[in-house]
Amino acid sequence: MGQWMKHDMEFLAGRRLRRGRAHGWSRAMVRETALASADLIWPIFIIEGENERTRIKTMPGVERLSVDLAVAAAREARDAGIPALALFPNTPDHLRSEGAEEAYNPDNLMCRALSAIKDAVPDIGLIADVALDEYSSDGQDGLVRDGVILNDETVEVMVRSALVQARAGADIIAPSDMMDGRVGAIRAMLDAEGFEDRQIMSYAAKYASCFYGPFREAVGSGQRLKGDKRTYQMDYANSDEALREIAQDLEEGADSIMVKPGLPYLDIVRRAKDAFNVPIYAYQVSGEFAMIEFAAAAGALDRDAAILESLQAFKRAGCSGVLTYFALEVARRL
Secondary structure, eight states: HHHHHHHHHHHGGOOOOOGGSSSHHHHHHOOOOOOOOOGEEEEEEESSSSSEEEOOOTTTOEEEEEEHHHHHHHHHHOOOOOOOEEEEEOOOOOOOOOOOOGOTTTHHHHHHHHHHHHHHTTTSSEEEOSTTTTSSEEEEEEEEETTTTEEEHHHHHHHHHHHHHHHHSSSSSESSSSSTTTTHHHHHHHTTTOHHHHHHHEEEEBBBBBGGGHHHHTTTTTOOOOSSSSSTTTTTOSHHHHOHHHHHHHHTTTTTEEEEGGGHHHHHHHHHHHHHOSSSEEEEHHHHHHHHHHHHHHSSSOOHHHHHHHHHHHHHTTEEEOOOTTTHHHHHHH
């Protein structure tokens, strides 16, 4: 037994992988992926008013910001090396309707925020969410008739919404609704209207997930949501279907794609990266953020370590970048 052990250890001596992990400097030398400020996209919630900020009880430390404060936040993001913001409006109740007409009002909250930030901080990218839940009275991402989500009618409204966003200064149009054919329709409109340079970041693999709860509170759609979104957002049991969705959106003209939620769907990110090798982003959604914050507050884990480890996982899986509410904090630390 001793002779076998001696021979075995001599054989393994040339294969000791622990040598590369022995010191901080050597771990840095062999590290396969790196996280940088440029990998982070900061989601911002917008509200009406001036010098107004409101807390979100299920998202500790995250606030809704009035347009003037969003401009200040954009400056902070730029100075920290964050390349882009993703904007989400909390439309006042009196402007919400069954037809979501406020979505294509050129003076809506989203458009005013886009214009103000672009004027004040022109060198930061602006990603405009395109979906109707932020404007509808029923909290659905699409128009509803007799309890059925209408696909083509919804796409028509989304195209009109994307147009006013592009005119207001959006650099990237990000349809997050999961209606069929919306990427092609938006691409055709942008090209026809002279916005050939505007990108489309498609939420191509967006799952019907419980992890969106705090976000829906943040944009004011949660309590008014009637029914669920399972007829258009993906079944979380499916993986092959995600690749078909991604392939369709790329064929229709998407410049990049999004997987949402994030950590529970890293297998989708990896499959998509292997299959298409295009820019892929993931959204570390509100529920993921809340889990880290509340677990850390309870003493269950080290908050700072959990944030960095979770974000590094996205890079390891193949993401070009991550939408995360931790973006400004992490960018400053990096």
